[in-house]
Amino acid sequence: MKNRYILGGLIVLLGVLLWTQRIISINQDNPTTYNYRLNQSISLDQVTLVPKDAYYLSAQDVVSRFRISGELFESSDVQNSKYILLQSKVVNHSKDDMEWKDVFSEFGSGFETKTWAGQSFSALASKINILKTDKLYAGQEQDIWFVSQVDPGCFKKRTWERLNVSMFRYVLRLEPKKIVIKLG
Amino acid sequence: MMFGRIVIFEIKRAFHEINFKLSILIGQMIVLLDLCTFYAKYKDSDSVILVQAWIGTDFQFAYNSLFYILLPLLACMPYAGSYFADMQSGYEKNILLKIERKKYIAAKLIAVYSSASVCVVVPLLTNLFLAAGLFPDQLPNLLAFNTANIIDYNIFPALFYTRPVGYCLVFILLAGLFAGVFGMISVAISKWCRSSFSVIMFPFVLYIVTDTFFSYQQGNSVAIMEILNPIQKYIVTYKGLIVNYLVLVIGSFGVAWGVGRKRNVL
Numbered sequence: 001m002k003n004r005y006i007l008g009g010l011i012v013l014l015g016v017l018l019w020t021q022r023i024i025s026i027n028q029d030n031p032t033t034y035n036y037r038l039n040q041s042i043s044l045d046q047v048t049l050v051p052k053d054a055y056y057l058s059a060q061d062v063v064s065r066f067r068i069s070g071e072l073f074e075s076s077d078v079q080n081s082k083y084i085l086l087q088s089k090v091v092n093h094s095k096d097d098m099e100w101k102d103v104f105s106e107f108g109s110g111f112e113t114k115t116w117a118g119q120s121f122s123a124l125a126s127k128i129n130i131l132k133t134d135k136l137y138a139g140q141e142q143d144i145w146f147v148s149q150v151d152p153g154c155f156k157k158r159t160w161e162r163l164n165v166s167m168f169r170y171v172l173r174l175e176p177k178k179i180v181i182k183l184g
Numbered sequence: 185m186m187f188g189r190i191v192i193f194e195i196k197r198a199f200h201e202i203n204f205k206l207s208i209l210i211g212q213m214i215v216l217l218d219l220c221t222f223y224a225k226y227k228d229s230d231s232v233i234l235v236q237a238w239i240g241t242d243f244q245f246a247y248n249s250l251f252y253i254l255l256p257l258l259a260c261m262p263y264a265g266s267y268f269a270d271m272q273s274g275y276e277k278n279i280l281l282k283i284e285r286k287k288y289i290a291a292k293l294i295a296v297y298s299s300a301s302v303c304v305v306v307p308l309l310t311n312l313f314l315a316a317g318l319f320p321d322q323l324p325n326l327l328a329f330n331t332a333n334i335i336d337y338n339i340f341p342a343l344f345y346t347r348p349v350g351y352c353l354v355f356i357l358l359a360g361l362f363a364g365v366f367g368m369i370s371v372a373i374s375k376w377c378r379s380s381f382s383v384i385m386f387p388f389v390l391y392i393v394t395d396t397f398f399s400y401q402q403g404n405s406v407a408i409m410e411i412l413n414p415i416q417k418y419i420v421t422y423k424g425l426i427v428n429y430l431v432l433v434i435g436s437f438g439v440a441w442g443v444g445r446k447r448n449v450l
Binding site for chain 2: 019022023026027029030031109110112114115116117119154155156159171174178
């Protein structure tokens with residue numbers, strides 16, 4: 001009887017060790033996250049992106065800075081929100097022209113902090129992006145803006161008060177490898 | 185009889201109970217069913233990670249809800265009814281001839297607490313261990329929105345997004361701590377119950393009723409069920425967690441100790 005328990009215990013221990021080995025091997029191939037900072041050049045398939053500057057603004061600041069109408073900010077929840085913006089230079093280094101919607105969808109993941117994520121606020125992005133041409137032609141460069149709305153309802157009061165631009169990251173891509181631009 | 189010996193005796197009694205093994209078996213079945221269902225659906229996916237697969241944070245199937253609803257029953261089934269059974273069978277009278285009443289009560293509470301905790305923690309740890317061999321432990325992608333929706337208002341949000349396994353282990357610990365408390369509640373109310381069924385069911389009923397009344401439409405909750413569930417469908421606070429635990433521990437210990445010490449059995 002005692003020998004059976006010992007044998008059973010040894011079998012369980014062997015199983016645990018083999019499974020632990022499996023856990024170790026499954027976690028060895030960790031996906032890479034490519035981290036960049038402002039003013040670092042990021043070369044992708046057809047374009048090169050250089051993030052230039054980041055801002056964390058209130059609705060009023062956005063309206064005055066970009067000289068846009070305030071109709072987007074008329075509802076109270078939008079008024080209380082803030083906006084995280086990333087100004088970047090995009091260069092089409094390929095031989096083909098690119099549609100702007102393809103450019104923005106290429107880089108359109110969104111912003112995140114440690115505990116929050118927000119996708120692109122496309123209604124505002126379409127107002128603040130002044131595109132010189134109807135396409136991004138081969139060899140052309142252009143400044144573009146990425147923007148997300150940051151809702152205070154997603155944060156505790158203390159976190160909201162301490163939130164600043166350095167706490168944000170812009171995610172260019174999630175797959176196949178995550179490409180992240182740290183704004184601080 | 186030395187206190188240590190009676191504690192060991194009670195713990196051995198608890199861990200040899202058939203209900204202890206039954207409780208662990210039921211818990212294991214639930215967690216394994218969840219893992220098998222999850223694996224069957226996502227085995228070919230490259231982007232699924234451990235924190236999606238673990239039962240505590242797996243919001244896709246009903247097994248998370250099932251486990252956390254049954255948690256007090258899994259905790260109390262093994263040994264929480266033993267104090268009531270000892271009173272009914274006359275065993276209490278026998279044992280009090282050999283040891284002091286307060287030592288007996290203390291040993292009983294320790295044995296109930298430890299058996300209840302083990303019955304809840306073991307299935308959760310097993311599920312985490314098995315899931316870790318099937319899906320990699322990677323950080324959740326906030327922008328993929330495919331994990332439990334933990335926001336800044338929840339408890340341990342940074343831990344979830346930076347150390348997901350740490351998050352799982354913290355909630356396993358919390359489940360173990362509260363499971364023990366449910367067992368203590370059963371011991372505390374044994375004097376007033378007429379059957380071991382009601383002794384075991386009382387913490388479960390309390391758990392369900394408090395969830396109904398203390399989970400608010402605004403999205404926040406002070407109910408234990410919502411505090412223990414790692415998915416955190418409701419906003420719970422650290423203060424609510426600590427206050428709940430202290431009130432239950434002090435209350436159940438105080439009642440069990442106070443009533444048990446005064447009870448005239450001889």
